[in-house]
Amino acid sequence: MKNASILVVDDDPDVLTAVRLLLKTEVKQVVTEKNPGNLKDHLTSQQFDIVLLDMNFNSSINTGNEGLFWLKEIKKMKNAPEVIMITAYGHIDLAVRSLKEGAADFVVKPWQNEKLIGTISEILGKKGKGGGSTAKISNDSIIGKELLGQSEVMQDIFYKIEKIAPTDANILILGENGTGKDLVAKAIHQHSLRAAKPYVKVDVGALTDSLFESELFGHKKGAFTDAREDRAGRFEAANGGTLFLDEIGNISLHQQAKLLSVLQNRQVTRLGTNQPIPIDIRLICATNVPINELANESRFRKDLIYRINTVEIVIPPLRKREDDILLLSQHFMKIYCNKYLKQELQFDQKALEKLASYHYPGNVRELQYSIERAVIMAESNVLQAKDIIFSPIESSVVPEFEPRELNLSAVEKTTILRVIEKHHGNITRAARELGLTRTALYRRISKYDI
Template identity: 35%
Template sequence: MDTILVVDDDLGIQKQLKWSFTSYQVVFADDRASAIAQLRRHEPKVVTLDLGLPPDPANASEGLKTLQEILALAPQTKVIVVTGNNDRVNALKAIELGAYDFYQKPIDSDTIKLLVQRAFNLANLEQENRILARTKPGMGSVIGNSEAILAVTRRAEKIAGTDISTLLLGESGTGKEVFARSIHEHSPRKDRPFVAINCASIPENLLESELFGYEKGAFTGANKTTIGKIETAQGGTLFLDEIGDMPIGLQAKMLRFLQERVIERVGGRTEIPVDIRVICATHRDLQSMVAEETFREDLYYRIGEIPINIPPLRDRDEDIILIARNYLNQYREDFKAKAKSFSDGAIQAMLAYPWPGNIRELQNKLKSAVIMAEGSVVQAEDLGLESYENTRAPESLNLREVREQAESRAIRRAFQTAEKNMSKTAELLGVTRPTLYSLIDKYQLEDVKTGA
């Protein structure tokens, strides 16, 4: 049973909330010292906090200090502050300091129960994501929990232990190099070099010598023999980013290297054997380029023995928020900033925005937001997304509907994780097979029923 901490010095309010929160284990505190003691002892996910605490119950100073101390000790705690009817200023100040939400007296049981339920839903989701981030096998540096990204990581995990040529496809900024590094880190070559080169960033006349190296005297300025990126990656992995921008003339030499696993330096006559794995990536449509004869067909099939399509950020649902929180924590440390959470408006805006620049654009906006945010909470305007703040459909507050959606997602996720084995799916969900079949019928999960 989830635990909720009620911090209030009014015994009448304590009793009212105890009867309101019958679905939870309720613990109480009536001042800052006892609140911190209960926080340390019970580690509640949700706290309701009256800002008017002794020794200064007429003001909010003690309540705000308690809020700050709670969040300093347990920053993931969802704190709902309870204020007087005419104390909106301190309520907003509490939100700025990092409170999850606020509620003004007099207390209405149904309303505060709904606030608490939403807080627990979010706290449990965040806890699940943290656990997945720590325990998820495979592509550990890939952040995400959506079905779209899990399908891609499962595909990447299967090929990581092989030397098969892999082609990563996706829009710019989707994290193709992150996937390439993850494949390398989970391969037998993980202790050898990972060498990346962007074929679009190097002038055409220099790319060949950059890749293959050159002998002394091969051209003007070649004062010494220099090994190229391919030799540098000996025993490890070579990542050719934006392979679609490789000049057509160089593609023939690259094809020979991939087929024979030997190279010749520019100006050289000696064949040099090379043992490396090659991973390529591009945002271009290589099949169209093959049809237009701007990319060699034989090279296309050589580099793309197994293609992996990385989905754009806009198709990754709540991964957007998971990734955003990860980078928020990182940039807060980098810039010694105060920002440590997002307002509801900022979350709504991030989910509504189409992210044409994908994860790279999200990183840039978050760096700016961490620096520009006035308090501990990042607002939509800090991200430059204020026009998107109210464009996403509001989240359903109907508990039955929310529960059905959550259970349906969990069943689908477990089904895929268990590789479509019903017994394993039921085991992962902690239910019997008859119960699982009943839920599948109840929610009309035809894709699970048919094994699609």
């Protein structure tokens, strides 16, 4: 690095100053430029090893993204330097596209200084050896074992995971229930620099206001009636590692304010104390609430959205991953044949057609449970179409009241089915509409064998 020359192109003078101060003792030369129009002049007048290039400028170039335009211009030049793109917030799709256009890597604002230096050092090292810069998925990765997909959209998600996992950027995972958001979160942790540290998952949508602070931030003995001993919260448990907050879209505005304060200050205070405790976590959040609904100020604070959404990953529903349905079906069949000590089974053609043609409102989770049920009930080594039964909870047609079913149990069961269907399987919202707690609703689901 001591012999490297770096050109930094960004229209934000604060960014230029910060990079110049950071790198001036690390490399031979740092040249900064606010106007990307002067890029070619710099590159023709002297040789640079790396260009740090912003993805968005106040420019008249109408390409959809100025950074991509200037990246292509650089790559056209003879002896073009390596390019590291600088991006912000949720522009991960553009950043991934830049990699396909020839960028060596990208960094997300605000970056960690050590990470930026490490990225530059790695690219310079690989450039000297003539190697590429794309990381490979390890053989023991959750990707390919639990998180599966051969469709183009899933391959893009795997590529994003590889690129963003080593950063410390906060990530928001969006997708319908049952799409595998928790598996994506695990994969990000596994490929991160914190992989050897704790991975802690919390279903925050299920926490009441009284439990929220105690569960996340911890408490001191005697802080409330049942606080019989000091207890660390989930933030402390995840210190040094990754904290995954599932169902983040279902927490109250009061809870959001508490969470925002912790994320801003990077410290927690246990209930019953005034002593702040520093925390160092990588935050991943997930929700089935569409981002445009989440951005409604009456429902979710926009300042918290920006805090948790440095990068977002959208997982498509299974009905948009048709190429993956049979792959996943075979995967689940092998799992449940082993679990239930069944001989190896096969699907006949009609069963495969039925699996491929269904719309899966319950996504991968519904497919998984359907295959499990089929394996359990199988009476031969070939699964037929009649053996594939999809969940009545997810069915687009909810059974209507029969005239004779006017007893309270029948009415309650049908009502629960309709409300769960209305909320697309979201138990938290269904319970709220029914006036029940999640636990009480789960008891009724079990009681009626829904």
